[in-house]
Amino acid sequence: MASLTVRQLDDRLKKQLRLRAAKHGRSVEDEVRNILRSAAADTEEFATLSPPAEHQERHTNQTHDAARLRVLLIIGGGIAAYKSLDLIRRLKERGAVVRAIMTAAAQEFVTPLSAGALTGGKVFTDLFDTESEFDVGHIRLARETDVIVVAPATADLMAKMAGGHADDLASTVLLATDKKILLAPAMNPRMWENVATRRNLAQLTADGVAIVGPNAGEMAERNEAGAGRMAEPLEIVAAIELLRGKTHALAGKRVIVTSGPTYEPIDPVRYIANRSSGKQGHAIAAAAAAAGAEVVLISGPVDVPDPIGTKVTKVETARDMLRAVEAAQPADVAIFTAAVADWRMAEPSSQKIKKSGKGAPELALVENPDILATVAHDKSLRPKLVIGFAAETEKVIENAKAKLAKKGCDWIIANDVSPASGVMGGDRNTIHIVTQRGVESLPPQSKDEVADAIITRIAAELGGAKR
Ligand SMILES: Cc1cc2nc3c(=O)[nH]c(=O)nc-3n(C[C@H](O)[C@H](O)[C@H](O)COP(=O)(O)O)c2cc1C
Numbered sequence: 001m002a003s004l005t006v007r008q009l010d011d012r013l014k015k016q017l018r019l020r021a022a023k024h025g026r027s028v029e030d031e032v033r034n035i036l037r038s039a040a041a042d043t044e045e046f047a048t049l050s051p052p053a054e055h056q057e058r059h060t061n062q063t064h065d066a067a068r069l070r071v072l073l074i075i076g077g078g079i080a081a082y083k084s085l086d087l088i089r090r091l092k093e094r095g096a097v098v099r100a101i102m103t104a105a106a107q108e109f110v111t112p113l114s115a116g117a118l119t120g121g122k123v124f125t126d127l128f129d130t131e132s133e134f135d136v137g138h139i140r141l142a143r144e145t146d147v148i149v150v151a152p153a154t155a156d157l158m159a160k161m162a163g164g165h166a167d168d169l170a171s172t173v174l175l176a177t178d179k180k181i182l183l184a185p186a187m188n189p190r191m192w193e194n195v196a197t198r199r200n201l202a203q204l205t206a207d208g209v210a211i212v213g214p215n216a217g218e219m220a221e222r223n224e225a226g227a228g229r230m231a232e233p234l235e236i237v238a239a240i241e242l243l244r245g246k247t248h249a250l251a252g253k254r255v256i257v258t259s260g261p262t263y264e265p266i267d268p269v270r271y272i273a274n275r276s277s278g279k280q281g282h283a284i285a286a287a288a289a290a291a292g293a294e295v296v297l298i299s300g301p302v303d304v305p306d307p308i309g310t311k312v313t314k315v316e317t318a319r320d321m322l323r324a325v326e327a328a329q330p331a332d333v334a335i336f337t338a339a340v341a342d343w344r345m346a347e348p349s350s351q352k353i354k355k356s357g358k359g360a361p362e363l364a365l366v367e368n369p370d371i372l373a374t375v376a377h378d379k380s381l382r383p384k385l386v387i388g389f390a391a392e393t394e395k396v397i398e399n400a401k402a403k404l405a406k407k408g409c410d411w412i413i414a415n416d417v418s419p420a421s422g423v424m425g426g427d428r429n430t431i432h433i434v435t436q437r438g439v440e441s442l443p444p445q446s447k448d449e450v451a452d453a454i455i456t457r458i459a460a461e462l463g464g465a466k467r
Contacts, residue, residue, distance in 0.1 A: 020131055035135075069096040069244065072145040072179075074170045075115065076154035077105020080186035080230035084151050085110060087233040088118040094237065101125070101141065103170045105154070127169040138169060142177035147240055150174070152186035152230045155197050161209070162200035180243050182210045184236050189226025201443060212239035212456060216440045227441055238459035242291060242452055249459035251292035254331040256383070257285040257310075258338035258371070260300035262318045266363065267349040274339045275424040276391075278302030281337030283451035285310045288333075291455050296328040300338055318344065318368035325371055331383045333458055336372045336409075339391055344368050376408040385461060387411045387454075390434075393418040400434040411435045413454065433457065 009017070021031035071091055075084045084100075091098050100115045101124045112123035124132050124141060142148075150157060150170075157170065161183075166172040174181065183204065191197055192214060205211065213231030218224075231239070238249045259281020263271040278299055285297040286307035295310040298321055306312045313324045318340045325334070343365040353361055372388040375381065386409040390400040393416070400414035412434045417423045421430070430444040433454075442453055 016130070016134060020134070069094070069147070069240070070145045071096050071098045071240065072141060072148045072173070073098055073100045073119075074148060074150045074157075074174070075100060075102045075106040075110070076150060076152050076157045076170070076186075077103050077108060078152040078154050078186045078230075079109060080152040080184075081106050081109035083230055083233060085114055085118055087149075087151055087236055088115065090233045090237050091240075092118070092120075099124070099141065099145065101170050101173060103154075103157070103168060105156075124169055127172055132169075138172050139176055141169075142173045143179070145177075145179055147243055148174065148177055148179055148181045149184065149236065149240060150181065151184035151236055153183035155185075155187045155191045155194070155200075158183065158185065158197065158200045158204060162203040162207075180210065182212060182236070182239055182243050184212050184231050184239075185214045185228075186230030187214070187228050188224060189228040192226070192228040198443075205443075205445065205449075210239065210243050210452075211443075212236055212453075217438055232460060234463045235456055235460040238291075238456045238463070239452075241459075242287070242456060249291040250288055250333075250455065250462070253293045253333060253462065254296070255285075255288045255293040255458075256296045256298065256325060256328045256331045256334040257281055257288065258298045258300075258321060258325065258336050258340075259285065260302040261339050262300045262321055262341045262368075263316045264318065264341045264344035264368070265316075265348040266345050267351065267353045269352050272341050272344065273301075274341065276300070276302075276339035277425040278304045279425075279427065280389075280429055280447045280450065281335075282307050283447045284335055284337055284454055287448070287451035287455040288335075288458075291459060293333075296331070298324045298328065298338070300340075317341075318371065322369050322371045322374060325375060326381065329375075329381045329383070332462065333385045333387070334375055334383045335387045335389075335454070335458075336375075337389050338371075339389075340371055341368055370407070372409055373407045376410075385410050385458060387413060387458075390414040391417040391424075397432055397434065397439055400432065401439075404434050404436075 017028050017031060021028045073084060073088060075081050088098050098119045099121060100119050102112055102115060107125065112125055116123040126132065127138060160171045161174050164175060166175045212235055214227055215229045215231055216227045217229050241249045260278035261274045261276040263273050265271050282304050285295050289295045289307060289309035297307065297310045297312045299312060299314055300321065301316060315321045315324050321338060321340060346364040346366045376386045388403065388407055388409045390403050390412050392399045392414060396414045396416045400412040404412040414432045414434055415423055415429055423429050427446055428444055429447050429450045431442050431450055433440040
């Protein structure tokens with residue numbers, strides 16, 4: 001290639017070039033060559049991210065470019081940093097454009113060279129790096145992205161974010177951004193359980209920051225187990241897609257959700273029921289639909305509105321619900337959130353039962369069909385993933401484990417529905433996901449967030465992620 005002579009540089013630019021060259025121990029000419037080389041390398045990935053202001057409109061009209069998800073990945077200083085490299089790979093496989101920032105501590109675990117080799121671009125590490133500030137700058141890093149993902153999110157980064165600190169590149173970008181933020185916390189279980197981390201988590205959740213994980217299980221440290229393991233890369237990808245609003249995490253999947261209570265008639269005016277509001281089941285159906293699934297929601301009598309984008313079948317009794325579930329098959333996933341009455345009247349009275357003056361009538365009850373067990377054990381109809389809910393008032397996890405073994409389903413999602421928990425009819429829930437692999441306990445959160453967390457895990461499971 002012919003040599004290139006650049007004339008008429010303004011003094012400010014010349015001064016910056018001299019400073020950069022001196023900093024890197026290069027001649028000004030070599031420094032310019034270096035800038036051009038890295039600009040050429042970056043062009044392929046980032047030309048669409050960083051168009052000059054006057055060309056921005058032209059770029060936003062290019063659907064090909066606009067369709068590519070832009071992720072700014074902040075890698076914190078934890079052992080799970082190695083998993084972020086796989087996360088970059090997974091995102092790139094899906095066509096995302098990934099930029100990475102690494103904290104100083106992160107660089108003790110993985111190198112910017114590895115992360116850069118996977119993103120295909122420069123990895124940003126230093127707030128006061130003239131070169132980076134000159135090329136992109138922390139404000140552009142904060143803004144030229146669709147979503148910021150912090151993985152692993154260390155206890156320290158969470159504390160900084162909760163407190164609004166900005167003393168390095170990662171925290172400054174997090175403070176300067178107006179984009180959606182997703183944290184994938186990873187830390188020792190005691191750090192995760194620490195009241196300070198709990199406080200910071202609550203603050204961040206209240207601030208609208210989305211959280212994926214952490215999962216429960218063995219930690220990298222010897223003899224350590226509990227909640228604190230970073231979510232798997234595919235779970236994080238699914239969470240990013242959900243966060244983005246437009247998601248395909250469950251595209252092409254058919255999902256059956258049951259919700260609400262059942263009413264079992266005693267006579268034409270009385271019935272046996274429970275306090276289930278349908279809020280959790282309906283939120284799950286809505287989250288599955290938002291993730292691109294074809295959703296059949298089979299609901300008992302509830303006051304909550306039908307979720308957008310779902311096909312709703314309304315039923316009253318457990319037997320009606322079972323019939324509707326069977327009619328809705330085949331499906332990829334069945335989530336049995338409904339609080340189905342265990343018993344019904346052996347012979348409901350066709351007329352209103354009257355006071356006879358001889359004491360209360362005897363109500364002879366029989367067991368209702370077990371919808372979860374019926375579907376889970378039916379080899380011809382069984383969806384790939386069968387999930388039951390266990391509403392318990394005591395020994396929540398112990399009872400859920402027993403239920404998992406007895407019902408033949410894949411997961412039991414246990415929640416404490418004792419009156420003190422406020423779950424029945426309330427807007428918040430605390431769940432424990434019990435599988436053959438162990439128990440994952442999620443923090444208390446809104447029923448919508450619980451639904452998103454469940455759908456994220458389902459998408460990861462169907463995508464082949466190990467948990
Ligand atoms: C071997 C080792 C492993 C660590 N793993 C974690 C971890 O998994 N999560 C965490 O929050 N902190 C972990 N730390 C502590 C952080 O590295 C430390 O708090 C650091 O200041 C975090 O910096 P950053 O938040 O800027 O990345 C670890 C430290 C060491 C020495």
